[in-house]
Each structure stands twice: as C-alpha cells, then as structure tokens.
Amino acid sequence: MDQEKTNEGNKETQEREALYQSMAADLIRENSKAGKLVLPEEIVHALHTKHGLTPVGGGAPDGGFSMILQETMKQQGDLREIPGHDGLPRYYSEQYMSVAYARLLVQKEGDPLVLIAETVRENSKVYPRPISRDTFKNEPFALTEEEMVTCLEKMKAGDQYNDIAQTMTSEGIVYLYSTLHLDPDYASMLAEWLDVGQYRNP
Amino acid sequence: MAKFGGWAGKVLRVNLSSGRIWTEDTVEHYRDVLGGTGIGYKVLWNEVAAGTKPFDPANKIIFGVGPLAGTGAPCNGRTAITTLFPTCWPKPLVGTGHMGGQFAAELKYAGFDAVIVEGKADHPVWLSIVDKKAEIKDARRLWGQGIRRATIEISQELGPDAAVAAIGQAGENLVPMSVIMNSYSHSAGGVGAVMGSKNLKAIGVRGTGSVRIAGKKEAWEKLVKYHLSLLGANNQHVVPSTPQPWAEYSSPTRWVASKGRKWGASNPVIDTGTCDPHDLNRIAYRTTNSAYYLGDIAWQYTVRGNGCTGCPIRCHTLLKVPAVSAKYGIPETGMNTCGGLNFGRSFFKKFPDGPRGQGNLEACMVGMHMADDYGIWCNYSQLQRDFIKLYYDGTIKSKIPEKEFKSYSWDKYEGGDPAFLFELLPRIAMKDGELATALGQGTGYLLEKWGLSEEQWGEDKDLLYWKMGHPKHHSNEEVGQCGVIINTQYNRDVQCHSHTKFTRNGLPIDVQKRLAADIWGTPDAVDAMGAYTPMNMGKAQMAKWSLIRKELHDSLSLCNWMGPWVASPLKERGYRGDDSLESMLYTLATGDKKSREELDLVGERILLLHRALTIRDMGTKEMRTQHDIIPEWVYHDPNNKPVYTKGTIHLDRDDMKLAMDMYYEMMGWDKATGAPPAEAYKKLGLAKVGEELGKKNLLP
Numbered sequence: 054m055d056q057e058k059t060n061e062g063n064k065e066t067q068e069r070e071a072l073y074q075s076m077a078a079d080l081i082r083e084n085s086k087a088g089k090l091v092l093p094e095e096i097v098h099a100l101h102t103k104h105g106l107t108p109v110g111g112g113a114p115d116g117g118f119s120m121i122l123q124e125t126m127k128q129q130g131d132l133r134e135i136p137g138h139d140g141l142p143r144y145y146s147e148q149y150m151s152v153a154y155a156r157l158l159v160q161k162e163g164d165p166l167v168l169i170a171e172t173v174r175e176n177s178k179v180y181p182r183p184i185s186r187d188t189f190k191n192e193p194f195a196l197t198e199e200e201m202v203t204c205l206e207k208m209k210a211g212d213q214y215n216d217i218a219q220t221m222t223s224e225g226i227v228y229l230y231s232t233l234h235l236d237p238d239y240a241s242m243l244a245e246w247l248d249v250g251q252y253r254n255p
Numbered sequence: 256m257a258k259f260g261g262w263a264g265k266v267l268r269v270n271l272s273s274g275r276i277w278t279e280d281t282v283e284h285y286r287d288v289l290g291g292t293g294i295g296y297k298v299l300w301n302e303v304a305a306g307t308k309p310f311d312p313a314n315k316i317i318f319g320v321g322p323l324a325g326t327g328a329p330c331n332g333r334t335a336i337t338t339l340f341p342t343c344w345p346k347p348l349v350g351t352g353h354m355g356g357q358f359a360a361e362l363k364y365a366g367f368d369a370v371i372v373e374g375k376a377d378h379p380v381w382l383s384i385v386d387k388k389a390e391i392k393d394a395r396r397l398w399g400q401g402i403r404r405a406t407i408e409i410s411q412e413l414g415p416d417a418a419v420a421a422i423g424q425a426g427e428n429l430v431p432m433s434v435i436m437n438s439y440s441h442s443a444g445g446v447g448a449v450m451g452s453k454n455l456k457a458i459g460v461r462g463t464g465s466v467r468i469a470g471k472k473e474a475w476e477k478l479v480k481y482h483l484s485l486l487g488a489n490n491q492h493v494v495p496s497t498p499q500p501w502a503e504y505s506s507p508t509r510w511v512a513s514k515g516r517k518w519g520a521s522n523p524v525i526d527t528g529t530c531d532p533h534d535l536n537r538i539a540y541r542t543t544n545s546a547y548y549l550g551d552i553a554w555q556y557t558v559r560g561n562g563c564t565g566c567p568i569r570c571h572t573l574l575k576v577p578a579v580s581a582k583y584g585i586p587e588t589g590m591n592t593c594g595g596l597n598f599g600r601s602f603f604k605k606f607p608d609g610p611r612g613q614g615n616l617e618a619c620m621v622g623m624h625m626a627d628d629y630g631i632w633c634n635y636s637q638l639q640r641d642f643i644k645l646y647y648d649g650t651i652k653s654k655i656p657e658k659e660f661k662s663y664s665w666d667k668y669e670g671g672d673p674a675f676l677f678e679l680l681p682r683i684a685m686k687d688g689e690l691a692t693a694l695g696q697g698t699g700y701l702l703e704k705w706g707l708s709e710e711q712w713g714e715d716k717d718l719l720y721w722k723m724g725h726p727k728h729h730s731n732e733e734v735g736q737c738g739v740i741i742n743t744q745y746n747r748d749v750q751c752h753s754h755t756k757f758t759r760n761g762l763p764i765d766v767q768k769r770l771a772a773d774i775w776g777t778p779d780a781v782d783a784m785g786a787y788t789p790m791n792m793g794k795a796q797m798a799k800w801s802l803i804r805k806e807l808h809d810s811l812s813l814c815n816w817m818g819p820w821v822a823s824p825l826k827e828r829g830y831r832g833d834d835s836l837e838s839m840l841y842t843l844a845t846g847d848k849k850s851r852e853e854l855d856l857v858g859e860r861i862l863l864l865h866r867a868l869t870i871r872d873m874g875t876k877e878m879r880t881q882h883d884i885i886p887e888w889v890y891h892d893p894n895n896k897p898v899y900t901k902g903t904i905h906l907d908r909d910d911m912k913l914a915m916d917m918y919y920e921m922m923g924w925d926k927a928t929g930a931p932p933a934e935a936y937k938k939l940g941l942a943k944v945g946e947e948l949g950k951k952n953l954l955p
Binding site (some may be wrong): 059085086087088110149150153154156157179180181182185188191192193201205224225235236238239241242243246247250251253255 | 259461496498499500501502503504507513514515529531547548592593594596610611636710729732733759763764765783784785786826894896901902904
C-alpha cells in the first residue's frame with residue numbers, strides 16, 4: 054500500500070515536471086518567434102503566475118524551477134542558452150531564432166556603440182557590404198537619431214573604433230563600413246550599388 | 256486529346272488576310288521545342304523568310320505558352336511573344352517580348368498552347384478565343400481607344416474571367432516602342448506595333464477547361480509543395496533585407512517584409528511581418544516592390560501585392576495614392592513592378608523633394624497610368640536615359656522645329672513636375688511631332704535619324720546602351736564577365752535573369768561560392784560584386800547555364816525572374832535550392848520523362864535555333880565581330896581604377912576576348928566566327944537547320 058502511494062506520488066511528480074518543461078519550452082519558442090530572448094526569472098514568473106504552478110522540490114530558492122529549466126534545456130533539442138550582457142543566461146529556440154539574431158539581441162542590451170560597431174564590422178567582413186546608417190533606426194536596433202549621433206561622435210574619438218568609416222551615396226544616404234574589411238573605394242562603390250544601382254537596374 | 260499531360264494539345268493558327276482559322280497538333284509539331292519561345296523560333300525559321308520586315312503581313316507573331324502554364328506549378332504565368340522585332344537596328348531580327356498576368360493560363364484552359372497570327376486584316380479586328388473556338392471580330396469601335404477601354408469592353412463580352420491582351424494607340428500607330436498588355440499591367444515590350452500592323456487590336460481568351468497533369472495527384476502536390484518551400488522573395492532573393500529572428504543573414508534584397516512594415520492603404524492595414532520561410536502561406540507578404548523601388552514613402556500607399564496566375568510571389572504592387580486623382584485627374588490606383596514602376600520617374604533628372612519623395616511617387620503613378628494605357632514601351636528605361644541625355648546636351652533643341660520645342664513646358668520638366676508627362680507620352684503614342692516620333696522609333700533608329708553616333712552612345716556609361724538599339728540588362732555591374740557574355744547573345748536587351756538572381760540573392764559571398772562549386776563546378780564561377788577576378792571556365796559554364804535556363808523558362812512558361820531555384824532561404828539545406836526543379840516539374844506534368852541534363856539539351860536546342868535565325872537573317876556567320884558586340888563603356892572606369900581591383904566593375908579587353916573564346920568553346924561553336932558548326936546543329940537535332948545555313952555559306 055505504502056509502495057503504491059509512493060509510486061503514485063512519483064508518477065504525479067514526473068507528470069508535473071513534464072508539464073512544467075513543456076510549458077517552459079513553449080514559452081521560449083513563442084518568445085523566439087516574436088524575436089525575444091527569455092530570462093530565467095521570466096520563465097519562473099510565467100509558470101508561477103500565469104499558470105499557477107507550484108514548485109516541486111524543496112530547498113532551492115526558486116522552488117526547484119532552475120532544475121526544471123535545466124532539464125528542459127537538456128530534453129528539448131532546439132533550445133539554446135546564450136550569455137546576456139550581464140553574464141546571466143538568456144534562452145531561445147533555434148527553431149525560430151538564429152544564433153546571429155540572438156547575438157544581436159544580447160549586443161542590444163549593452164552599449165549601442167558596440168552594437169553599431171560590431172554589426173558594421175560583421176557586415177563588412179561577411180557579405181561583404183557597408184550598411185546604411187538608417188538601418189539602425191529600424192527594428193531590431195531601434196536606436197534614436199540622438200543615440201546614433203552620440204555613438205558616431207564617440208566612435209570618432211575612440212581608438213578602438215577608428216576602423217568605422219562613413220560614405221555617402223549620390224542620393225545622400227550615409228553608409229557605414231569597417232576599414233578592417235573594406236577599403237574606401239570599394240565601400241563607396243558598394244554603397245552606391247545597394248542604395249541606387251539596385252533599384253535603377255531592376 | 257494530347258498523349259502527354261501539360262500541353263493543351265492544339266496550336267491556334269489565324270490568317271488575318273484570308274480570315275482562315277485552323278489548328279495544329281502541339282505535340283506532333285512542337286514537342287521538340289516545348290512551347291513559348293521554342294514555338295516562336297521554329298515558326299519563324301520554317302515560315303518567315305529572311306528579309307521580311309516586322310510590319311509586313313508575311314511576318315508572324317507567335318503568342319507561345321508552355322506545358323507548365325496553368326498547371327499550378329509556382330511561377331508559371333508567362334507568355335512569350337516572338338516575332339521580328341521592330342526596334343532591332345539596323346536590321347530587324349528575331350526577338351521576344353514576355354508578359355505575365357492571366358493570359359497564359361487562360362489560353363491553356365481554352366485549349367491552346369500558342370496562337371500564331373499572320374497576314375493583315377483589312378480593318379481593325381480582335382480575336383476571340385472561347386473554349387477551343389476562335390473568331391475574328393470587328394474592332395473598329397475599339398480602335399483608337401487605350402488598352403484599358405479595350406480590355407473592359409472585351410471582358411464585358413467574354414466575362415470577367417477573360418484575359419485580354421491588347422495594344423494601345425502606340426501599337427495601333429506602329430510606334431516600335433510599344434507593348435502588348437494583358438490584365439491591365441502585365442506588358443510584353445517591343446511587340447505592340449507588330450500587332451498593330453496586322454490591324455489586330457486584341458486577343459480575348461476565356462477558357463473553362465483545365466490542364467491535365469500526367470503524374471499522380473499526390474506526387475504533383477508533393478512536388479509543388481517542395482518547390483514552394485524553396486522559394487525566396489521576388490527575383491528569388493533568399494535573404495531578408497533586415498535582420499529577422501529566423502534569419503542568419505540579412506542584406507538589402509527584395510525580401511523587404513518585416514514586423515512594423517505595413518501595407519498602409521489596405522483595409523485593414525496589413526503588417527507584412529517576419530515571414531519565416533517555413534510558413535508557405537506568407538510567401539506573398541515577402542515582397543513589396545513599391546517600397547523597394549520608390550522608397551519608404553510607398554508603404555503608406557501600398558494596398559497589396561498582385562501578379563500572375565497562381566504565382567505566390569505577387570511582385571506587382573497595387574498602389575493607392577489619393578493625391579494624384581485631384582492633382583492630375585487620373586485614377587488613384589495603379590499597379591506594376593520593376594520597369595513599370597520606374598517608367599514615369601525615370602524621365603526626370605531630379606525632383607524638388609528628392610529622389611524618393613512625393614514627386615517621385617507621383618511621377619510613377621502618372622507614368623504608369625499613361626504608359627500602360629497608351630501601351631508605350633521603355634526599352635528597359637533606355638527611352639528615358641536617351642531623353643535625359645538628348646535634352647540636357649541640347650540635341651533635342653537643335654534637332655526639332657523651334658515651334659515644336661516651345662510647345663513643351665521644359666520648365667516643368669526641369670523642375671521635376673510629373674505633369675510634364677502628359678505632354679510627352681501621348682505624343683509618343685500618337686507620333687505627334689518630330690521629337691515624339693524619333694523617341695518612338697527606338698534608340699538605333701533615333702540615332703540614325705538624327706545623325707548621332709552609335710559609337711558615342713556606346714562610350715557613355717550612364718546611357719547603359721549595349722548594341723542594336725537596346726541597352727544592357729544585368730551585365731558586368733553585377734555579374735562580371737558572365738553578365739557581359741550573356742548580353743552579347745540576343746537582338747534586344749537580353750531579358751535573362753538566371754545569373755543576376757544568384758549574385759543578388761543576399762547570401763554572403765562564401766556561401767555563394769560554396770553553392771557555385773556545386774552548380775558550375777568551381778567556387779570561382781562567381782566573384783563578389785565589384786571584386787572581379789580574371790575569366791575562368793566556371794564563369795563560361797555559368798553563362799551557358801543562364802542562357803539555356805532562360806530559354807527553358809520562356810518555353811515551359813516558368814518565370815525567369817524567379818527561376819532557376821538553385822539557392823533557397825533554408826539554412827537546414829545549406830541555402831541550397833534544387834537545380835532539377837524544371838525537369839521534375841516537366842516530367843511529372845507531361846509524362847515525358849527528362850532528366851535535368853536532358854531538358855537542358857532541349858533548352859540548348861531552343862537557344863541554338865535563335866542563333867541560327869539571327870545568322871540567317873543577318874546574312875553573316877561573323878557573329879563574333881558583327882553581333883556579339885561589347886560596348887566601350889564596359890572597359891572604362893570613371894576613376895581610372897585598375898581592372899580586377901576592388902571597387903570597380905570595368906573589365907579587361909583581352910580578358911573578355913578570352914571570355915568569349917571560353918563561351919564559344921563551352922557551346923561547341925567556332926571561336927573565330929562565333930558561329931555554330933554543322934556538328935553543333937546535328938548534336939541538338941537541328942541537322943536540317945545546319946544544312947540550310949550551309950547552303951547559304953553561313954557555317955564556319
């Protein structure tokens with residue numbers, strides 16, 4: 054009898070854990086689809102407040118949710134962890150979010166100057182191409198004009214950003230590039246092509 | 256019924272001189288050339304003698320569609336209209352205009368794979384095709400009307416589901432720079448006046464039939480779904496233009512959808528959203544060409560995307576700009592894509608509020624309104640580039656009578672006032688005045704008429720002029736030597752997009768090179784844009800592949816602005832598409848089993864037929880020096896940067912000689928002349944064509 058009760062209790066615990074894991078995974082996936090990283094406390098909060106779920110383990114300050122999270126990450130093949138700007142983990146689903154986008158979101162948490170510089174450098178190296186200044190005012194960067202001006206001024210003053218340069222197209226649009234990967238003539242030509250040449254050569 | 260699926264089974268033949276209408280069996284006569292341009296070239300070879308002129312009754316105009324039209328295969332809405340091309344200078348030669356819309360599918364549902372028109376009616380007529388029955392009807396009440404009026408009136412007779420291909424006043428007046436238009440905004444350039452010369456105002460088609468698919472339903476549906484899964488946005492751009500949660504890469508492509516970018520004139524307003532490539536129901540939201548071409552201002556005026564039958568891409572954007580109705584007295588809605596959207600704005604050097612402001616948008620609306628109704632062609636904006644040069648260098652003023660010059664409001668033109676187009680465009684359509692008549696002839700004939708030097712035109716890089724009266728179309732500015740080779744091969748601007756789709760797809764150069772190694776045998780087949788390297792056989796292979804696939808698409812009725820689909824947006828596939836899609840679709844639809852290589856041979860046959868026609872009608876085998884011409888501007892950089900350094904697109908003369916050598920070698924053609932030998936014709940089942948050329952001493 055006691056054994057039966059114990060078995061039943063274990064089964065109930067396992068089922069509850071599985072439910073928590075499933076809900077946690079769904080939460081991460083939904084947020085990833087919407088372009089957001091998820092903090093651990095957001096998962097805890099959601100499970101506790103939205104779903105009225107109670108902790109399963111004793112002793113741990115978060116009521117055992119961190120163990121649930123660890124198990125979720127282990128069981129669900131698409132879920133990933135990335136350290137945030139503060140060093141703490143963020144979670145996303147590789148099914149709906151690329152590692153490149155996750156990295157961008159982490160950079161966005163920190164200094165916008167670093168966000169701009171790293172994005173410009175990556176584009177100059179990988180494609181290679183310059184990137185229009187206006188890009189940073191749109192999603193997912195969403196920087197204000199004030200922030201852009203401040204950042205670009207700071208870049209001029211800082212040694213570690215002296216590779217970030219500007220070029221202007223014939224239609225007055227400013228493009229940013231890194232001289233580590235693009236020389237000025239090439240960047241200028243590419244900017245003109247991207248901004249003007251492409252639409253004039255349909 | 257046809258033995259095979261795909262084809263409707265019959266080609267409609269119409270002689271407008273005698274009024275005779277009859278049919279041919281498609282498969283029996285044309286299976287070896289598939290459809291579309293294949294049928295066009297074969298008919299011109301067999302039935303139209305060298306020396307025939309575009310407006311002669313003996314010229315034929317062939318509206319060809321392919322076995323995939325109307326099947327539900329993605330991107331299948333194309334009609335190829337092949338004839339002797341009026342703007343081809345100094346001698347008219349074979350050329351094709353291409354149109355999308357609903358015509359191709361409707362023609363198939365009506366029971367036909369092509370309509371071949373010859374002769375000339377003794378009064379204006381239109382051709383009615385309704386479910387296998389064709390009639391020549393009186394069009395005198397339509398003659399003199401614009402395309403819209405003709406379309407509406409014929410639709411009232413045939414029903415709202417009819418597709419109408421019509422000419423406007425430009426075609427009626429035998430203006431070479433004219434189009435045939437169907438479904439209001441889908442035009443085939445350069446061919447309108449040939450229809451006009453036959454007194455043929457329109458072809459109206461209504462079909463209630465269907466296209467038989469030879470393969471099993473489940474297999475067909477699976478293949479179509481697979482094809483859809485590999486689609487990108489317009490022009491098969493496979494990377495979004497801004498960072499998206501699902502995307503590893505982003506680059507300024509035509510995949511402009513993003514959360515917050517909205518079709519502001521739709522009701523309710525539609526957010527284009529993130530458009531994960533795995534969501535096949537959101538393909539139509541990826542592309543908003545109004546914003547791509549006209550700038551961010553266009554979002555608020557965009558209603559939705561529109562396009563060809565069954566195509567999920569919806570590259571024709573419908574715009575609603577209320578201001579133009581009050582300001583110019585034109586409808587507040589207009590719809591088009593690419594050159595059509597650029598038509599009006601390309602005439603102006605500048606606008607008061609900048610290159611992508613309200614003035615630019617209004618010029619687009621005014622231009623579309625008139626060009627698409629009068630049926631005027633832009634020749635890939637060569638019309639507009641010529642106009643700008645001729646005005647600002649004083650040529651127009653010196654060449655036309657003073658009274659005529661003063662009749663134009665040049666202050667409006669210089670001020671970027673779209674109202675100026677109301678003075679210019681109707682005159683082009685009506686051949687009213689020296690200027691309008693000259694512009695309407697096309698560049699080659701205009702240069703000749705005004706005693707201007709084609710050489711001079713070919714030196715000016717801003718004019719983008721190529722040869723024979725037509726401009727470049729995706730040449731060295733984006734695909735180096737491969738683009739130049741491609742641009743030498745036709746008698747009008749080349750209308751090939753196989754190559755440019757790949758290099759502009761948005762993927763980083765390393766990924767493009769990895770894919771290129773699979774497709775063309777070496778990563779060196781592609782260079783980063785503006786970082787060109789010397790010629791190699793991979794680039795020649797890419798040029799050959801691009802041209803063959805263009806002809807295949809134009810003969811199958813697949814859209815060469817979308818296919819081939821060798822790259823995809825799917826990271827899990829390594830961004831690979833599938834180079835065998837055309838052959839898979841063809842095999843399953845028709846039941847005529849062909850591998851990729853076998854179908855490519857058919858495409859090569861069609862391309863060779865075009866070459867043969869050109870050689871015959873030019874009367875020379877010296878194609879390398881007389882036809883496959885490269886303009887001077889290709890070899891010069893405005894800043895004198897050395898060739899093959901980063902930041903320049905110009906090429907080296909000797910390297911281009913090598914490029915042409917490699918291309919001819921790849922094609923099995925004689926290097927000295929660029930002409931195919933008898934063996935080349937024999938290899939592709941065109942031995943008799945080779946023999947006929949041999950008799951005329953047109954073989955190397």
